Amino acid sequence: MLLLSLSRRRVSRGGLAVGLLSACGLLLAACGGAPPREPDETQRVVNVYTSRHYDADQRLYALFTARTGIEVRTQEKRGEELLALLQAEGDQSPADLIVTVDAGNLYRLQEAGLLAPLASAAIADAVDARYRDPNGRWTGFSRRARVIAYRLDAVDPSSITSMDDLANQAFRGRVCARSSTNIYNLSMLAARIERHGPDAALVWAQGVVANFARAPRGGDTDQLKAIAAGECDLAIVNHYYLLRMQRSEDPAEREAAALIGMTFPDQGPNQPGAHVNISGAGVAAHAPHPAEAQALLEFLVSTEAQSLLAELNEEFPVRPDAPLPEALAAIGPLREETTPLSALGQHQAEAARVFEAAGWP
Numbered sequence: 291m292l293l294l295s296l297s298r299r300r301v302s303r304g305g306l307a308v309g310l311l312s313a314c315g316l317l318l319a320a321c322g323g324a325p326p327r328e329p330d331e332t333q334r335v336v337n338v339y340t341s342r343h344y345d346a347d348q349r350l351y352a353l354f355t356a357r358t359g360i361e362v363r364t365q366e367k368r369g370e371e372l373l374a375l376l377q378a379e380g381d382q383s384p385a386d387l388i389v390t391v392d393a394g395n396l397y398r399l400q401e402a403g404l405l406a407p408l409a410s411a412a413i414a415d416a417v418d419a420r421y422r423d424p425n426g427r428w429t430g431f432s433r434r435a436r437v438i439a440y441r442l443d444a445v446d447p448s449s450i451t452s453m454d455d456l457a458n459q460a461f462r463g464r465v466c467a468r469s470s471t472n473i474y475n476l477s478m479l480a481a482r483i484e485r486h487g488p489d490a491a492l493v494w495a496q497g498v499v500a501n502f503a504r505a506p507r508g509g510d511t512d513q514l515k516a517i518a519a520g521e522c523d524l525a526i527v528n529h530y531y532l533l534r535m536q537r538s539e540d541p542a543e544r545e546a547a548a549l550i551g552m553t554f555p556d557q558g559p560n561q562p563g564a565h566v567n568i569s570g571a572g573v574a575a576h577a578p579h580p581a582e583a584q585a586l587l588e589f590l591v592s593t594e595a596q597s598l599l600a601e602l603n604e605e606f607p608v609r610p611d612a613p614l615p616e617a618l619a620a621i622g623p624l625r626e627e628t629t630p631l632s633a634l635g636q637h638q639a640e641a642a643r644v645f646e647a648a649g650w651p
């Protein structure tokens with residue numbers, strides 16, 4: 291990278307050069323510098339913009355580099371920040387592969403025109419069409435179920451076979467939840483809107499709000515900790531958070547996890563199946579290294595990577611032939627809802643309105 295080597299030289303010559311460098315960063319053309327994404331001729335590279343911050347991902351990227359010689363450079367941002375950054379960078383973005391959680395985020399990326407068409411037979415063969423964009427611009431690479439976590443000494447699991455049960459008045463003052471602005475909750479409610487319409491979704495949300503033990507706050511792990519601390523008996527969380535607490539290196543977390551059970555809701559023959567969302571990725575619309583980006587995505591859905599993701603991150607694979615590690619197999623068979631993942635994005639705004647009307651902050 292010309293700019294990079296230029297910058298190293300200037301910085302080494304003294305403080306003033308730093309100011310010059312910033313000005314050049316802002317006004318590249320005026321400084322006569324080369325574009326920052328000029329390809330390196332000796333090293334193949336893929337720039338990954340990701341809203342996932344898991345060690346497992348870094349291990350997979352390292353393995354990909356070891357296999358292919360392609361260097362993986364990551365830029366980590368939260369979902370909304372990632373979208374804003376990509377929009378600000380426009381066609382000058384160095385992003386090659388965009389990795390995120392939740393079909394709602396993938397929908398937003400696609401709607402914003404930030405993803406290139408994904409033409410990969412390897413991906414189409416590996417991943418069930420259900421977990422791929424109907425418009426062919428992203429693919430899921432892992433699955434996560436939204437489950438009911440409950441305090442083992444306070445709740446009979448037969449009373450919580452459905453997400454509907456969290457609205458049951460038997461649970462007044464006993465439910466913890468995270469904010470409705472969180473995309474996991476928005477997508478879950480979007481799926482309910484797709485199945486039953488906004489009016490029924492509102493009635494359910496109002497019932498859950500009436501059962502809140504406290505105002506929504508924190509992430510999924512915080513809901514589990516609140517159960518362990520006795521603040522509430524029930525919470526909605528993604529399945530892997532409890533599995534991670536169970537194998538935490540912190541003994542206090544393991545003790546907390548020992549007080550908590552979880553159940554896949556809505557598994558009965560007349561029930562819709564548990565709400566399942568994905569992590570996924572797509573090649574950036576202006577990717578400087580689209581071939582490398584596609585190669586990394588193909589690697590992520592390979593049997594090897596799928597098994598590792600399941601093992602290290604406790605997410606379910608998207609390819610049926612990837613073996614389940616013991617921890618995932620032990621939590622039992624998962625029957626998931628058939629609601630199209632595209633509906634999660636399409637009903638996102640309506641889900642936000644329903645949450646607001648229900649008084650779920």
Ligand SMILES: [Fe+2]
Nearest residue numbers: 391434510528
């Ligand atoms: Fe998560």
